[in-house]
Amino acid sequence: MAEYLLFATERYALPILGPLAETLQAAGHGVHTLFIRGAAGATLPAPARPVGVREAVALRPRAVFSAANDVPGFIAGAKVQLFHGFNVEKRSDTRGHFRVRGQFDLYCTQGPATTGPFQALAARAGHFAVVETGWPKLDPLFRAADPLADALRAGAGGRPVVLFASTFTERLSAAPRLFEAIAGQVALGDRFWLLTLHPKCPADLFDRYRALAGTNAAFVETEQLVSAQRAADVLLADTTSVVSEFVVQRKPVVTFRNRAPKPHMIDFDDPAALEQNLAHAFAPDEALREAIAAYADAIHPWRDGLSSQRVLEATEALLRGELGRLRRKPLAGWWRSLKLRRELGYWGR
Structure with a gap:
């Protein structure tokens, strides 16, 4: 030993x-x-x-x-x-x-x-x-069982699941800029939201996002992020590295003002366009699927x-x-x- x-x-x-x-x-x-x-x-x-x-x-x-x-x-x-x-x-x-x-x-x-x-x-x-x-x-993304991911999916009650994650870097963070748009989406209730923030984000921002938790959303702690990624169908983010982690699963990502947007991302810059970009992610075309797979293989081909x-x-x-x-x-x-x-x-x- x-x-x-x-x-x-x-x-x-x-x-x-x-x-x-x-x-x-x-x-x-x-x-x-x-x-x-x-x-x-x-x-x-x-x-x-x-x-x-x-x-x-x-x-x-x-x-x-x-x-x-x-x-x-x-x-x-x-x-x-x-x-x-x-x-x-x-x-x-x-x-x-x-x-x-x-x-x-x-x-x-x-x-x-x-x-x-x-x-x-x-x-x-x-x-x-x-x-x-x-x-x-x-x-853990590729292991046979994840009880927490299963529980998060169960909380969605059969609805599509969106995970929101954001970087702490102020000039790149979507969290303060998309809050109202996300709050509106949560209130609609047609999708279930998993919400998480980088640990270095301001405390008042944590308070605002935690307050959205309820019937249509859950707040996820940093240590639970991998399970949340397994549970989600689509990711909404910015320039956080969670984008790459999520894409490894070959699932679509929507990014807000990403610093270096790539073909595997659905990038947008107007909060009012959030819904139409989420709709695109939930119905990806073949070109987007191919771009996601190619990027996933380049950054992390290991799936065992x-x-x-x-x-x-x-x-x-x-x-x-x-x-x-x-x-x-x-x-x-x-x-x-x-x-x-x-x-x-x-x-x-």
């Missing part, structure tokens, strides 16, 4: 790390969590065990799996990047999904669209390896629910030296690790 550490800085990391924790536990390994910042106080189901920074150091884990931009470099073990979302082009490559911060030994990529670019970066940098594994967060297992296999291959010899990490990575030491108040060896 080996000890492993799961690291997170925001609550949205929990659905990413949860399937991996289950896979580790099923293999008989010890699973420990170090959750800080926005994830502080959050937990995964037992036997995953929360630890403080000193105990995490003392564990000397075999690997540290991070669903964040950072990872504590002063903790032992291979440092494995799992990503906290898909590449939705919110920012330039140098500031966004393909930014290399010099902290990780292994990048576990989600699909061909990101594997190739990261492999090119790895070839130049030499201090990390890349393996396409699929994304642990999506494992075994991405967590592949992450563990890739990590073991790294530790056995099968992924090649890595160069020393750059100074930038050491500097970020030093700042994390200061944040955590840890100055021991």
